[in-house]
Amino acid sequence: MVADKRALVTMSGVGVTLPGLPDPVEVLDDISLDVDPGEIVGIAGESGSGKSMTGRALLGLLPDGARVRGSIVVEGTDLTAAPRSAWEQVRGREISMVFQDATAALHPMLTIGSQLTEHMRRHLGLGRRAARDRAVELLDQVRIPDPARALRSYPHQFSGGMRQRIAIAIALAAEPKLLIADEPTTALDVTVQAGILQLFDRLVREMDLSILFITHDLGVLAALADRTYIFYAGRVLETGPTQDLLRDARHPYTRALLRARPEPVEGSDEPPVLQPIPGQPVTASTAPPGCPFEPRCPDRDGDCSVQRPQLVPVPPRGDRETAAGHTAACLVHAPARPRAVESAR
Ligand SMILES: Nc1ncnc2c1ncn2[C@@H]1O[C@H](COP(=O)(O)OP(=O)(O)OP(=O)(O)O)[C@@H](O)[C@H]1O
Ligand SMILES: [Mg+2]
Numbered sequence: 001m002v003a004d005k006r007a008l009v010t011m012s013g014v015g016v017t018l019p020g021l022p023d024p025v026e027v028l029d030d031i032s033l034d035v036d037p038g039e040i041v042g043i044a045g046e047s048g049s050g051k052s053m054t055g056r057a058l059l060g061l062l063p064d065g066a067r068v069r070g071s072i073v074v075e076g077t078d079l080t081a082a083p084r085s086a087w088e089q090v091r092g093r094e095i096s097m098v099f100q101d102a103t104a105a106l107h108p109m110l111t112i113g114s115q116l117t118e119h120m121r122r123h124l125g126l127g128r129r130a131a132r133d134r135a136v137e138l139l140d141q142v143r144i145p146d147p148a149r150a151l152r153s154y155p156h157q158f159s160g161g162m163r164q165r166i167a168i169a170i171a172l173a174a175e176p177k178l179l180i181a182d183e184p185t186t187a188l189d190v191t192v193q194a195g196i197l198q199l200f201d202r203l204v205r206e207m208d209l210s211i212l213f214i215t216h217d218l219g220v221l222a223a224l225a226d227r228t229y230i231f232y233a234g235r236v237l238e239t240g241p242t243q244d245l246l247r248d249a250r251h252p253y254t255r256a257l258l259r260a261r262p263e264p265v266e267g268s269d270e271p272p273v274l275q276p277i278p279g280q281p282v283t284a285s286t287a288p289p290g291c292p293f294e295p296r297c298p299d300r301d302g303d304c305s306v307q308r309p310q311l312v313p314v315p316p317r318g319d320r321e322t323a324a325g326h327t328a329a330c331l332v333h334a335p336a337r338p339r340a341v342e343s344a345r
Contacts, residue, residue, distance in 0.1 A: 007034040008178055008210050009058060009095070013070035015234075015284075016053060018063055027053045029234035029284040029292075031070075032311075035178060040204055040211045042221035042242060044257065045231030046281045051214045054231070055097055055180040058212070060087030075177075092123050092173075097180040100214075102167035106155040112139075112166055113151030116173055123174035138169045141206075142199060161192035168199070175207070182214045197224055218257055222246055222266040227325070230254045233292035234284030236311060240326030243267050248326070250314045250333045253277075253293045291331065299332050312336050 016028040028050045035041045043051050056062050057072060060079065071080045074090055099105050107115055116138065117131035126134060132151065139147035142165040144158075155163055164184060171179055181200070185193040201224065203209050213225055221228050221242055228245050230238040230253065238251040246268040249255045256277045258270035265272070279296035288294060294304040309329040316322050328334040 006036055008037050008075060010034040010073045011054070011058065011070065014057060014072060015069035016057055016062060017067045019065040024067070026285040027234060027283070028057065029287065031234065031236060033229050033236065035210050035212055037177070037208070037210055038204060039227065040200065040213060040225050042225030042228040043212065043214045043231055044216060044218050044221055044228060046216065048281055048283045049231040050234040050284060051231055052100055052182050055182050055212065055214060058180060059091055059095055059097055061091070092119060092176065094176055095178040095180065096171040096174065096176040098167050098171045098182060098184050100182040102184060103155070103160060103163040105167055106163060108155055111151065112153055112155065116151070116170055119170060119173035138172060139166070141203070142166070142169045143195065144169070161188050164188060164196065165199070168196070172203070177208065178210045178212060180212045180214070183216070185220065186215070200224065218246065219261065219263065219265045222268070230257070233282050233287040235292060236329065237293065238328040239311065241323050244323035244326050248317065248320060250328045251330050252297045252299045252333070291329070301332055303331050307331060310336065
């Protein structure tokens with residue numbers, strides 16, 4: 001296929017099915033997303049919507065026996081059907097991930113120094129001395145006090161927030177172009193959370209880095225992400241530049257997420273009323289045939305249960321300009337262009 005020259009990574013129509021008993025389980029249905037160099041891109045959605053699985057698909061780290069549809073292109077190379085060895089080249093060096101339970105990813109019996117320098121020596125070919133110097137620099141960048149001493153310490157000697165920052169330093173050790181950060185601030189108190197968000201913002205400016213930031217918290221993305229994807233049941237229901245998406249959310253699911261919050265999201269008109277979304281989320285494998293959100297949607301109409309909406313540009317509303325790249329998959333609020341208009345063009 002002809003790859004998009006500009007994007008760092010592009011997923012097109014990606015579906016993932018895992019082996020299961022009695023039947024295989026679909027965990028991603030149809031994910032298309034891209035990240036450009038220097039961008040911070042957000043993914044938000046309820047539990048089980050496929051956020052972490054998308055990160056794993058981009059790292060070639062899906063569970064054994066996973067079947068992948070669609071295409072995953074990294075820096076112009078289609079890796080969808082690539083052998084394990086090709087993915088190993090990508091991991092660490094091109095793309096790395098801070099996993100959802102990042103502190104569990106640190107080895108309890110190894111010093112921070114050996115965990116950090118192992119990546120540098122393997123991927124960057126640095127000698128012992130150079131790797132140590134670089135490790136000190138990285139710990140300093142993630143604001144770990146007394147980095148030289150930290151290198152000799154073990155994970156249990158740090159607080160949760162510090163361990164989180166150390167996990168980020170390890171993910172950055174091989175100087176990846178894309179960092180996938182899976183809920184990196186969820187378990188942290190607000191001040192530590194703010195510190196990590198600031199850190200990401202700074203790293204993107206100082207290093208040649210892009211970030212794919214996974215969260216269930218739209219408020220975090222408002223402050224951080226250039227563009228945002230809203231996930232549900234292994235699909236993208238709405239996407240666009242974050243500020244436009246929040247100010248002018250069109251999909252009833254996005255609006256429901258905004259209303260379910262205790263506080264307003266910066267830039268959004270949606271009143272936060274702490275209103276839980278009725279019903280239970282469905283997953284890619286339990287989604288109904290039409291719109292996956294239809295059973296819970298306040299705005300559904302007759303077609304929604306049978307017709308599968310595709311992502312299309314949202315129509316103009318009032319005197320507001322519609323932002324380029326703002327699309328939604330909703331038959332009611334973003335109807336596809338009428339056939340008559342299409343054929344008249
Ligand atoms: N190893 C696995 N085998 C089978 N199904 C799995 C496996 N891991 C995840 N799933 C299923 O895949 C779907 C997507 O999971 P994923 O971990 O991507 O969700 P998520 O959006 O990251 O949720 P959360 O916000 O809870 O982290 C879910 O339905 C989950 O139950
Ligand atoms: Mg997850």
